[in-house]
Amino acid sequence: MSVSRRGFIIGTATVGGGLWLGLSLRGDAPYPNAREGSFQPNAFLQITPSGEVIFQLPKSEMGQGIQTSLTTLLAEELDYEPADIIIEYAGVHKDFAAAGGSQLTGGSASIAVSWNPLREAGAAARAMLIAAAAGRWGVGVESCSTEPGVVLNSISGEKLGYGALAEEAKDFQHTAFELKEKSAYRWLGKSTPRLDRVAKSTGEARYGMDVQLPGMKTSVVIRPRQFGATLGSFNADTALKANGVEAIFAIHSGVAVVADTYWRARKAARLVDITWLDGPLANLDSEAILALQKTALKNESGHIAMERGDVALQQTRGERLESIYSAPYTHHSPMEPQNATAIVNGDNCEIWAPTQAPDISQAVAAHYTGITRSNIVVHALTLGGAFGRRGYVDFIGEVVAIAQQIPGTAVKLVWSREDDMQHDFYRPATMHGMTATLAENGKIDSWQHRLVSPSIVKGLGVSLASTILPEWVPTEMARAIGRKSGELFAGADPTTAEGAKVAYDIPNFAVEQILQDSGVPIGFWRSVGFSHNCFVAESFVDELAHAADQDPLKFRLAHLENAPRYQAVLKLAAEKSGWGNPRKGHFQGIAVVEPFDSFCAAVVEVSVVGNEYTVERVVNAVDCGFVLNPDIVAAQVESAVIYGLGAAMKPPITISGGAVQQSNFHDAPVLRMNESPVIETYIVQSDEDPTGIGEIGLPAVAPALANALFAATSKRLRKLPLVLG
Amino acid sequence: MFEFTVNDNAYAVDVEPDTPLLWVLRDHLQLLGTKFGCGAGLCGACTVHLDGTATRSCVLPISAVADRRITTIEGLGGEHPVQQSWIDHSVPQCGYCQSGQIMSAVALLDGNPSPSETDIEQGMAGNICRCGTYPRIKAAIQSAAQAEYYSASHTSNETVGDDV
């Protein structure tokens, strides 16, 4: 039997509790990184006749351990030692795109969206290999089983390695398969060591910054500090004479300086004389933004994002609690500054892209070069951190624009830390008007959350439409469709509002969103809307608990009677932290959140001296469904807690003259080891399908800290970062 | 022309005297394990040893390095007890800061083979990790300090260089 790879559906119904698989192999383009002669039952997996097992990793590894987790998913069902699999970043192909049509890594979604496809990809291949072996031996498949990498013949005791079966397996694409029971897992559910730990401890791991190509040049871009300012004129006469400088020219975002090495490009950039023209944000500063938000909160009515009961009733129901909360702009600052490398030659383009979205990178490159997407090859790379920043690929647009001016030459673009900090897509500054009433029985009767924020989604329509619409849709039409789809979010943005819909049992409840855009570039920052809305909601519920004269844990539990997964994380965190019995001189605060369908409760313990406080300990309980790798879950919670604490404690990004005032880690400090608390992570055992963990530990930490500071000082801090005095 | 030793190999490079050692290592010697994080001595990603002392190579001009001995992450050889401890604790996440963390940790332990928790926090405060691997770094340093390599007689910086 021989089958065509195109437009073909593999998998079939199996008897007795099997499943129907529709792994679509419709592909209008060949799979990237395909090896001649390999057995490739689907986009993800190849087995070469020499026995190499090669996995196309469809998500970006940015530290969250996805390389290990996804490889293990496939390996478990294929029955092959994960550490022996050759892992390559997938190129752009629609078979790698998850629901929604994009290959973006984000929203803590990678495990959830890969759980079925990757297990099925592995299981389908294993079934084909068994069928091939059974055919070779002339026995039934029921007489065959596998051990990692080999098929066993239970009658004769013979063994055949997967490589030896690769050729014949191609003829068994219809083979039925079943997924393993969890009890049969060799690797999943266990703390197998991260696959990248050695290369990342020896200096051998390679990042975008480390790309080396023959004859490669290095470039930097001089951008205006002020957002929206434009290039008036520039004089590069002196700079062009500097050692090693190859070229200096304008691109869409500023002036590009190309030299033989980074240092020479950077030094020459200082010699370029530039006149910038003020744009519409020339007079914008943080105080003005705050004033605009206050006015909007007071005078405007917005889009009702959720509503239950009638919050208007609260006007007539006794005493109202009212609080205004706010959160500032926050920077991502992944450890590796933005960079990318490209070669543009006529109608062809090749990009080495440290990106969370290879397909969006391809679309952005197509836009800036005019080259058709199918002629643009994207090599995804290991990321030196991302946290949402590398979902935006402005640096890809820049590097292809530069490389196009020097045809056939590899050009690397390197941002400085200052570039990175001043040209980020920040967590938006937001303001929140909260009102609530308590019923006679001390339970919450009404809750209104009025949120003033800009729309993150509005700005995404264009690049997303250019990415996921088919190539035959002309670029301009795609962009117009994108703008239109962005307009759909003109009134509301589900991403900046996420987390505002609390699970508490409150009869009269409403979230209203008032969109207010200052023009400062904003974007997805680790946990997105949850990061500010959970701070607000979990602080405010604490205020209500104190107003009702109740223990904050008991108060929460009383409002979560029909939410067992919330109950479980709260109780586990309380138990492990010794809730109510802190060490002498320590004070506790608690919070519970549900970001991206996972659950997390945190108890933060602080000590306070004067106006200085120390975060002593953070105890987390998480429920992210079935846990693929407990050690990676713990590492991600530790990571999110420290990232979240940095933003909760350290000075924010501020705006003056339409520009970011901070420039590097001295004036935009982040959490260091001496400020990092003891962190404990406990996992609720669960058989639910797995959900994410990369962002889950973040949203609870700021409110739990604010609540602990209230316990210590009776001061309610309603503004991030949290500063006493 | 500047002459110096990196990982026991002699090098001579012809660059402007203000070129930071970091960019000589990366752009001229293709020793890519040492990372660029801030370029201002603030993050520690670029940490190397200069005659055994942890040094931020992004703010060290090559002119200050003449005739001196440099050790980079590559020079630890991959089986250094601190690297082994990093691997045992699965410390790295994105990994980008870890060369610098490891070089700082090795220098710390070379000077103080049994550091207290406060010694570790102070010794490592110059190294930022945006992925928040601090708890594991601390644990890895504590384990490495227990290793025979440190608990035996090893106290001299020189021994590190000779080992590699």
Ligand code: FES
């Ligand atoms: S790159 Fe040298 S200290 Fe940050």
Ligand code: FES
């Ligand atoms: S491991 Fe990512 S910055 Fe440290």
